[in-house]
Amino acid sequence: MxxxxxxxxxxxxxxxxxxxxxxxxxxxxxxxxxxxxxxxxxxxxxxxxxxxxxxxxxxxxxxxxxxxxxxxxxxxxxxxxxxxxxxxxxxxxxxxxxxxxxxxxxxxxxxxxxxxPPTAETRAEAEAVKPVALGESILAQAPVTADTLALPVMTAGPGEEATLRCERCSDTDEQVRGSGRSWVPTPRAAALCSSCATPDELAALTYVPVTEQSGGDR
Structure with missing residues (x-):
């Protein structure tokens, strides 16, 4: 069956x-x-x-x-x-x-x-362009000198009186010095008083005493 x-x-x-x-x-x-x-x-x-x-x-x-x-x-x-x-x-x-x-x-x-997979050269190139924290950069480790920082410079056009003003609060040089403040040296010689500088700017920079130069200019 x-x-x-x-x-x-x-x-x-x-x-x-x-x-x-x-x-x-x-x-x-x-x-x-x-x-x-x-x-x-x-x-x-x-x-x-x-x-x-x-x-x-x-x-x-x-x-x-x-x-x-x-x-x-x-x-x-x-x-x-x-x-x-x-x-x-x-x-x-x-x-x-x-x-x-x-x-x-x-x-x-x-x-x-x-x-x-990336080659050794490719990895090296990638590491070379990685952003570096400001505190770990070579510039941050370098000593601050007169060659790297500059005090603000007073400039004036024809017929104008030379006046130095803080770029943030607009106080003049007379107001800054009269209140016990100082000018903070910066890499670009910007007019920046110590009252307007941020804690990071004050910590990273060194004050340079304001001295009288010939002709009364600073």
């Missing part, structure tokens, strides 16, 4: 179910900042379901998904076109995921730079 084998139900199939793949697809969509062009659920030959995510000429989505999944991505030249695949194949919560995009050769060359 011949027995007829009944088809296996979905519950008997090996691997993730349709519900598991669907739930994972929703999680992927929620965490992506670059929306894919297409995301689909696939039923493989052996019965399990997988997720495929596709971007159009955008490697950033593939790279972001790979990073989120703790996986790597790669570039593979297409055997049937002049394009280059950027793809990652991984498993998330037991579900197989394939994320990919097809790039042109120029786009693939740019994407390759994301995969290439």
């Amino acid at each position: 011949n027995h007829v084998t009944q088809p296996s139900s979905e519950a008997e199939l090996q691997g993730p179910s349709l519900q598991q793949a669907h739930a994972l697809a929703g999680r992927i969509i929620d965490q992506l900042t670059t929306p894919p062009r297409d995301i689909e659920l696939r039923r493989e030959f052996h019965g399990e379901y997988s997720v495929a995510v596709f971007w159009s000429h955008d490697v950033s989505g593939v790279a972001a998904l790979a990073s989120w999944a703790g996986a790597t991505w790669s570039l593979t030249r297409s055997e049937t076109s002049i394009g280059v695949y950027a793809e990652t194949r991984t498993r998330i919560d037991g579900v197989s995921v394939w994320a990919w995009t097809l790039l042109s050769r120029p786009e693939a060359d740019e994407a390759q730079q994301l995969l290439t």
